[in-house]
Amino acid sequence: xxxxxxxxxxxxxxxxxxxxxxxxxxxxxxxxxxxxxxxxxxxxxxxxxxxxxxxxxxxxxxxxxxxxxxxxxxxxxxxxxxxxxxxxxxxxxxxxxxxxxxxxxxxxxxxxxxxxx
Amino acid sequence: xxxxxxxxxxxxxxxxxxxxxxxxxxxxxxxxxxxxxxxxxxxxxxxxxxxxxxxxxxxxxxxxxxxxxxxxxxxxxxxxxxxxxxxxxxxxxxxxxxxxxxxxxxxxxxxxx
Numbered sequence: 001x002x003x004x005x006x007x008x009x010x011x012x013x014x015x016x017x018x019x020x021x022x023x024x025x026x027x028x029x030x031x032x033x034x035x036x037x038x039x040x041x042x043x044x045x046x047x048x049x050x051x052x053x054x055x056x057x058x059x060x061x062x063x064x065x066x067x068x069x070x071x072x073x074x075x076x077x078x079x080x081x082x083x084x085x086x087x088x089x090x091x092x093x094x095x096x097x098x099x100x101x102x103x104x105x106x107x108x109x110x111x112x113x114x115x116x117x
Numbered sequence: 118x119x120x121x122x123x124x125x126x127x128x129x130x131x132x133x134x135x136x137x138x139x140x141x142x143x144x145x146x147x148x149x150x151x152x153x154x155x156x157x158x159x160x161x162x163x164x165x166x167x168x169x170x171x172x173x174x175x176x177x178x179x180x181x182x183x184x185x186x187x188x189x190x191x192x193x194x195x196x197x198x199x200x201x202x203x204x205x206x207x208x209x210x211x212x213x214x215x216x217x218x219x220x221x222x223x224x225x226x227x228x229x230x
């Protein structure tokens with residue numbers, strides 16, 4: 001079974017609008033971490049935001065926020081005020097177990113976001 | 118620049134040849150990871166080092182694949198007797214124990230012809 005599901009292969013958003021990228025996950029661990037990475041065409045994976053399973057507040061980093069719904073096992077990324085430079089692949093990833101185990105990330109298949117001028 | 122560096126960026130090789138990739142992590146990072154990413158997919162974990170010790174290996178890492186991190190600094194990933202199915206982007210990442218996110222390099226794109 002897929003551990004990370006991203007049901008939107010591609011998304012379009014108008015510049016300056018907000019967009020939500022969906023992510024659901026599957027784990028039986030109580031301690032885990034959820035991540036979002038951005039991969040532009042250059043290939044580098046750029047860390048955006050992190051949510052720990054025990055964090056009660058939704059994570060925010062500038063224009064990025066993570067809508068964490070633990071009971072639904074979802075960790076959606078919200079990008080506010082989209083910019084043309086946000087056009088890229090976006091990957092949701094999960095680390096199972098506590099941080100001191102290292103980070104064997106499991107990545108989802110990704111969502112390609114295109115920001116329209 | 119003190120980011121994760123990978124070399125080469127691109128490699129084209131004939132089937133059956135051996136290839137070796139290098140990753141230089143961020144200098145103070147003691148953890149180093151290798152991932153493989155095929156077209157249209159998310160990265161898949163291959164292996165993980167803490168200092169010079171290889172602590173975890175994916176079953177994706179067949180006996181044709183070997184990774185080393187001899188002095189706990191840079192790492193190499195070698196693929197022996199390459200096959201067309203090995204064509205992929207090979208990504209390296211690093212971080213420090215206690216730091217949440219991992220920092221990725223730009224990857225080595227391997228094409229086996």
